[in-house]
Amino acid sequence: MENIKVRANPNSMRIEGKDQRTMRHFNPYPKHGLLFSVFFAFMIFYGADAYDPLDPTGNITIKWDVVSWTPDGYVAVVTMNNFQMYRHIMSPGWTLGWNWPKKEVIWSMVGAQTTEQGDCSKFKANIPHCCKKNPIVVDMLPGVPYNQQIANCCKGGVVASWGQDPAGAVSSFQVSVGVAGTSNKTVKLPRNFTLLGPGPGYTCGPANVVPSTTFLSPDRRRKTQALMTWNVTCTYSQFLARKNPSCCVSFSSFYNETITPCPNCACGCPNKRNCIKSDSKLLSRVGVNTPRKDNAPLLQCTRHMCPIRVHWHVKLNYKDYWRAKVAITNFNYRLNYTQWTLVVQHPNLNNVTQVFSFDYKPLVPYQSINDTGMFHGMKFYNDLLMEAGPTGNVQSEVLLQKDINTFTLKQGWAFPRKVYFNGDECMLPPPDSYPFLPNSGYMDSLRFTVLATLVLSVLMVIL
Incomplete structure (x- = not known):
């Protein structure tokens, strides 16, 4: 099944917020929720128009x-x-x-x-x-x-x-x-x-x-x-290409042990009966990785049943910067993704400082907004995403400079608004399931634990 293991990191510099609560009422489109829903339904019905707001002139x-x-x-x-x-x-x-x-x-x-x-x-x-x-x-x-x-x-x-x-x-x-x-x-x-x-x-x-x-x-x-x-x-048009999404997104953070997984059957579950477990003996058969003429996938058994999962982990919070880790995992045993691309929309991408093992390029669909960027593999290094298995993943880290007027760890702000893999939009988890900041009592306890650990370490060195 899926292997995402993330623990809260008590040594992750500063953590913002005094009394943070869960995100049950978080809405990434608070003022235009109804309008967005109507527009989204319109785009589904008229999918042949193939309008992509992140690449409006693409053809x-x-x-x-x-x-x-x-x-x-x-x-x-x-x-x-x-x-x-x-x-x-x-x-x-x-x-x-x-x-x-x-x-x-x-x-x-x-x-x-x-x-x-x-x-x-x-x-x-x-x-x-x-x-x-x-x-x-x-x-x-x-x-x-x-x-x-x-x-x-x-x-x-x-x-x-x-x-x-x-x-x-x-x-x-x-x-x-x-x-x-x-x-x-x-x-x-x-x-x-x-x-x-x-x-x-x-x-x-x-x-x-x-x-x-x-x-x-x-x-x-x-x-x-x-x-x-x-x-x-x-x-x-993604709607003409397939009935269901072809990728999904999961979230985690250093300040909460909760992992937000991909939604169940995010990519539909028509292949649920034909999927293969990661430890199955069938994977040793000759030809199991050979693509079929109809491009039918052979998926690893997961809750989401997607060929691709993108995982975004909020890793560290410094004084002037914050750091995220991005991992892409291939769950299709029959397909290698060549020259893959990953597009992320996030308001802080206008201040990307360093990307460590992917190439990165800002995308500016609108002149006044620079919140979208494209990641892709480095040529001859990780531009080939191998089929499902031990080598079927690529990952990188992104260092971003904070904008003191907008940066916050509250209400899922640190997580992407949209994610595309190879040009297809991925399904995100529901907003009320995002990892949330612990309350102030937990934070005080965490700070005390960190301080006590540091004092004990110093005493052991002295003695």
Whole structure:
């Protein structure tokens, strides 16, 4: 089961507050509770709008640049730009589909391939790469021959998020289309684009003709222009991707032995009968960690039944600073999370002093508020979150400078308001269950115990 062991730390510098009570009436949205509830229900009902308040302009833009005309069609470079700040496409990678408006075929591709050829029986001499009305395209794997590559191809469909790695947030391939128009006036744009990355959740709009792209030559001395360019914009909705959350959050603190766990069945319990206990002999079977084609998880048995748990521990309270520990645990035996991201919203993130073993980048969705930041693994160190088991976790600590006007340990202020893992919002515990400050009598006793321990230690050294 879950292994979180935290004890109250009597040596944790200063502790604020005289007579602190439980948080039964704590509400993170006290003035706008009803409005927030209505808005949240609206967003669930209209999930396809895919609006993310922490990344309001995030999307994946697919750009088609016609670079040359052929006797019966054109050659185009297709570029996929991931403009999402913290949501990337992980292995097994993206899958792109569309419908041809006429009887187009794909003569050849560089840097990608279709999953099926389709019926090409009417072609006798040159056989097209694909004759399907609705082709499905996937990226090539790394290591393909050089003559089958173009720039930004062949990553196995893995595309980094823009906020984490702008250079890796792009994927491209080249396609030669036949039985199509041979001019700007006769070419018909593909329709009904679909993007899977690697599961559902993306909704793509129609293709729209835009000003032609300008390219620079390799020596950057000469400009060339695409003959025709159109864009397709795809946005992500967590509500379309899955019925239940895919992660949950638990809390603990140095000033209270109570641990606030993830809510029961936080991610739903459809896999409760098929989960495996951490000490099960089934884990020694060959192939137990092999991913399935349908991406079905094999979860460790827990109360929350989530693939990912994020634990936030308020660790220390100094005079001018405070310290939190963040741990991410993978409970899915079949999946490694590559290039993972963790987004946290907390009012004190505007004063982050040091992050010890994660990379950190502030996110500023609104100019006047800087309360959101993105954590991600250091490359070649902990950017791979292994499958469930002894190595299936990563952790770091965050040192934050206090704002004397806002800092408090009362009413759960030290815990995050929102947490996202890989772009999906995690379920937080109910606010009235957060670890609370003990009352003043307990604090006086704690101070006395600490002082007595120090005096005894000094006497033992002297004697």
